[in-house]
Every structure is written in structure tokens, then in C-alpha cells.
Amino acid sequence: MGGMHGFGPIAPQPDEPVFHERWEGRTFALVLVTGATRLRTGSIRPAIERLDPATYLTSSYYQRWARSVEDGLVRAGTLDVADIDRRAATGEPAQAHRGDTDPEGTAQLVEALVGPRHPSGDIVAGRFGVGAKVTVKRMAPAGHHRCPRYVRGVTGTVTMVPGGWPPPTSDGPPEPTYTIRFAMADLWGADAEPGWLYLDLWERYLE
Amino acid sequence: MTDDHPHHGDHDHDGEDHGHHPKPKLDIERRVEAIEALLVERGLITSDVVDAIVDTYERDLGPMNGARVVARAWTDPGYRARLLADGTRAVGELGFGGAEGEHLVVLENTGDIHNVVVCTLCSCYPWPVLGLPPRWYKSFAYRSRMVREPRAVLAEFGTALPDDVEVRVWDSSAEVRYMVLPVAPDDAATRSEEELAALVTRDHMIGVAR
Numbered sequence: 001m002g003g004m005h006g007f008g009p010i011a012p013q014p015d016e017p018v019f020h021e022r023w024e025g026r027t028f029a030l031v032l033v034t035g036a037t038r039l040r041t042g043s044i045r046p047a048i049e050r051l052d053p054a055t056y057l058t059s060s061y062y063q064r065w066a067r068s069v070e071d072g073l074v075r076a077g078t079l080d081v082a083d084i085d086r087r088a089a090t091g092e093p094a095q096a097h098r099g100d101t102d103p104e105g106t107a108q109l110v111e112a113l114v115g116p117r118h119p120s121g122d123i124v125a126g127r128f129g130v131g132a133k134v135t136v137k138r139m140a141p142a143g144h145h146r147c148p149r150y151v152r153g154v155t156g157t158v159t160m161v162p163g164g165w166p167p168p169t170s171d172g173p174p175e176p177t178y179t180i181r182f183a184m185a186d187l188w189g190a191d192a193e194p195g196w197l198y199l200d201l202w203e204r205y206l207e
Numbered sequence: 208m209t210d211d212h213p214h215h216g217d218h219d220h221d222g223e224d225h226g227h228h229p230k231p232k233l234d235i236e237r238r239v240e241a242i243e244a245l246l247v248e249r250g251l252i253t254s255d256v257v258d259a260i261v262d263t264y265e266r267d268l269g270p271m272n273g274a275r276v277v278a279r280a281w282t283d284p285g286y287r288a289r290l291l292a293d294g295t296r297a298v299g300e301l302g303f304g305g306a307e308g309e310h311l312v313v314l315e316n317t318g319d320i321h322n323v324v325v326c327t328l329c330s331c332y333p334w335p336v337l338g339l340p341p342r343w344y345k346s347f348a349y350r351s352r353m354v355r356e357p358r359a360v361l362a363e364f365g366t367a368l369p370d371d372v373e374v375r376v377w378d379s380s381a382e383v384r385y386m387v388l389p390v391a392p393d394d395a396a397t398r399s400e401e402e403l404a405a406l407v408t409r410d411h412m413i414g415v416a417r
Contacts, residue, residue: 002327002378003355007348010363016341018265023236026243028339029260032306033252048329061330061345066235070242079245087241091232100247101255110259114268114335116304119295119311121382146381148327150354162310165382177381193358195374200381 003150003188024062031069036109040072042169043144050143121163126176126203132158134180134206144169147205151197156182159198167202176203269338270409272303273386276313276336277412278404281391291315294386298336307384308335315388316417320373322387323361323414325353328380336386337409344413354378364415387414 019025034040048056048068056064073079128134135155136147146168159181164174177200184192232240246252276298280287290297294311298304311333314322326332327350332340343349353360357376358368368374377385389411395403410416 001347001350004347004351007346007351010343010346010348010352010360012341012343012364018269018339019261020342021236023233023239025261025265026257027239028264029257030239030243030246032260033256034246037252039246039251057347061342063235066239070238073242073246078251079242083245084238084241087245088234088237091237091240092244100250100253102253103255106253106256106259109256110263112305113260114263114303114305116299116302117295117309118299119293120309146328148378148380150327160312162312162383177383179383188355193356193374195357195376197354197376197378199378200383202381 002148019062021062023066027062027066027069031065032113033109034069034073034078036112039076039078040069041075042072119163121165121177122174124164124174124176126161126164126178128158128161128176128178128203128206130158130161134158134178136180136201137205137207139205145205147201148199150187151180151182151199151201154182154186156180156186156199162200165202167204177201178203178206180206264334264339268334270336270407270412271404272298272301272338273333273336273409273412274404274407275301275400276303276386277388277407278400280388281395281403282400287388290388303335305335307331308333310383311336311386312383313386313388314375314377314414316390316414318390319371320375321361321368321414321417322375322377322385323353323357324377324379324385324387325350326379327351327354331379331384333384333386337412341409361415361417364410366415366417368417386412388412389417 019028048064050071059067070084074081133155136151136153138153139147157180158178160179162177162179164176166172167175179198179200182197182199184195184197187197243254243257247254276290279301280290286297286300289300290313294313295304295308297313298308298311316322330340330345332344349360354376357374361368379385389407392403392406408416
């Protein structure tokens with residue numbers, strides 16, 4: 001999406017609520033709960049990126065999340081589409097079933113979500129150090145990845161080595177990531193605004 | 208169940224009385240409710256955990272947390288140094304941490320340097336210090352334009368940068384999350400942390416305000 005034209009001006013809304021509609025908050029929480037309890041498969045990003053482009057561009061943010069949480073639950077075998085269809089047709093809200101509570105489990109999950117942590121990122125030996133010139137590979141991968149199109153083929157300089165994490169769509173082992181600084185003119189051409197663009201990339205995207 | 212209701216009113220947010228709903232439900236809304244209902248009925252989750260997460264992100268997380276971090280950094284040089292060296296641990300000192308803040312890097316604005324954060328992938332954002340992102344941060348317009356024409360976008364936000372200020376745009380689409388430490392007001396030394404925190408907005412810490 002970076003660098004694309006035609007989306008018009010940005011429209012901030014003063015005093016915006018955290019969730020605009022009740023279902024947006026429920027969707028957000030369901031993504032976190034079903035992820036933490038492993039009721040659904042993997043990250044929500046790959047499911048979002050499996051949406052066809054027309055659906056992606058015409059869905060709201062939490063609509064995309066809702067589609068992806070359903071996709072993950074179905075892929076994990078937790079729910080099936082027909083059950084969800086039937087239940088949605090009844091329109092019966094979830095609040096009818098709020099007899100069950102689990103205060104202890106709830107407190108643990110919230111603490112795990114917002115509890116202070118030590119920095120993530122493993123120390124792993126990498127090919128590049130601070131100051132190294134690196135070029136982003138030219139490629140056109142299908143499916144989920146974390147290498148924006150607008151940096152492919154462009155050379156930049158490593159400015160930080162924050163640590164290693166499992167590459168996208170993988171559970172490990174951790175792979176080094178690098179913070180890379182690109183000159184705006186190298187990304188966008190001679191008439192670009194002056195300045196710098198910083199981006200973190202996994203080692204697999206670099207040469 | 209609600210299509211016969213004639214009025215569009217305020218949405219019911221209390222989560223208790225759902226005998227009436229002020230406007231027809233979207234299909235997606237019905238599906239989300241169905242998913243939650245099925246998970247609860249089958250004993251896979253409880254509703255209170257969903258309630259607790261919504262409450263946490265509506266009430267406990269937000270830019271007021273980041274504002275406290277900034278105000279502390281403006282008044283305590285030792286804290287400022289720790290914040291810039293290891294953002295995760297330094298915000299943890301004030302009780303902030305967790306999801307989407309596991310590796311926080313704090314970017315220092317100066318008279319000569321202006322930092323601004325975007326996520327072209329989707330919506331990467333430092334939840335523990337800023338809460339959940341506003342709609343415009345997740346919009347196609349912001350995501351597509353900030354990496355290509357930051358000065359033009361900043362000007363639309365009312366932040367016209369002098370030519371001699373260097374712009375640094377951070378596209379946070381991997382594992383690190385970024386927050387901007389704005390330039391302290393000149394009289395920061397004579398003001399309380401509470402007063403200073405009240406000056407700091409979400410937009411300062413994203414970098415669309417200066």
C-alpha cells in the first residue's frame with residue numbers, strides 16, 4: 001500500500017471513540033481471546049491477505065478482522081461455517097449465555113495482555129551489522145510476508161539491529177531483523193521530498 | 208429482531224439490556240455475535256473475558272499512558288536516557304507493557320529532526336502507551352501517502368515543517384513498535400509532571416503533531 005496514489009486526503013475525527021460500534025470491540029476481543037487460547041490458527045494477517053483485493057478495499061478495518069477470526073476458527077476446526085450461518089440467522093445475542101464466568105482465567109489473560117514485559121527479540125547472529133549497505137531483494141511472493149513493495153530493489157543502510165523473531169507465518173527459529181534507512185530519493189525518484197524512511201526487515205528479504 | 212424499530216438512537220453499550228437494538232444489525236455484526244455465542248455455549252470461552260478485554264482497551268490503555276511517559280522524560284534526565292536506550296523497560300517502570308509493546312523503540316524529536324510513524328502493512332501501533340489506533344491511522348490514505356510525501360501529509364495535519372528540519376518516517380510493519388518523544392516546552396523545568404502530561408497528545412506521539 002505504501003506509495004500508492006488515489007486514496008485522497010486523510011480525515012481525522014475529533015474525539016473518536018476506541019470502538020465505533022459494539023461489535024467492533026467484541027471482534028477485537030475475540031481475536032485476542034481465540035489467539036491466546038489457540039482456538040484459531042495462526043496470525044490474523046494471512047487471513048486478511050487471503051481476502052480478494054476488491055473485498056479488502058471495500059471492507060472496514062474491523063470487518064476484515066471479523067472475516068479473519070472466522071476464517072481462523074474454521075480452519076482450526078473450532079467452528080464450522082454452517083453453524084455460524086444458522087446462529088447468525090437467529091439473531092440471538094451472545095448475552096443470553098453470560099451465565100458462565102471465569103474471573104481467575106480472565107484476570108490471567110488480561111494480565112498476560114497488558115503486563116509489563118522484558119523486551120522481545122532474540123539475540124541471533126546475522127549477516128549484517130550497523131552501517132552495512134543492504135539491498136532489498138526483488139520478488140513477488142504470494143501470501144503473507146512483511147516486505148513492502150515500495151522498498152524492493154532499493155539499497156539502504158542498517159541503522160539498528162533490534163533482534164531476531166520468527167519470520168512471518170513461521171513459528172521459528174528466530175531470524176535477524178534490521179532497521180534500514182532509505183533515502184526518499186532512492187525510493188521515489190529525484191523529485192521526492194527530502195528525508196529518510198526507516199523500515200524493519202527480516203534478513204531473508206535482503207542481499 | 209430489530210428491523211421493526213423505527214428510530215435510530217444511541218447505540219446500546221452497556222452489554223446488559225439487549226431487548227431492543229436501535230438500528231438494524233449488519234450481517235457482519237450478526238456473524239460476530241454468532242461466533243461469540245457459539246464459543247460461549249460450547250464452553251470454549253466465557254463472556255466475561257471478552258467484556259474484560261473490551262473494558263481494558265476502552266478505559267485503561269490510551270495516549271494518557273504515553274503522555275505520562277513523555278512528561279517523566281521531560282522532567283527526569285535519567286529516565287529520558289533509559290527511555291531512549293530501552294523503551295520497553297522504561298515504560299514498564301511506569302507500569303505499561305504487554306501486547307504490541309513487546310519491543311518499543313522511542314524516537315527523539317529535536318529542533319532539527321522530526322520523526323513520524325506509520326504502518327503501511329495494516330495498523331502496527333504501540334498499544335500499551337497509545338491504546339488502539341484511530342481510524343485515520345489505519346486508512347488507506349494515511350498508509351499510502353505518509354511514506355511518500357510526509358511533509359504534505361504533515362501540513363494537512365497543521366504541522367508545517369521548516370525546510371531545515373529533517374524528516375524521518377518510520378514504517379513499523381515488523382516487530383518493533385515506535386513512539387515519538389516530542390520536544391519539551393521551554394518551561395518544562397518549572398512545571399509539574401501532571402501539567403506537562405496534559406500537553407501531550409496522541410498526535411504528538413505518532414508524530415503528526417510537533
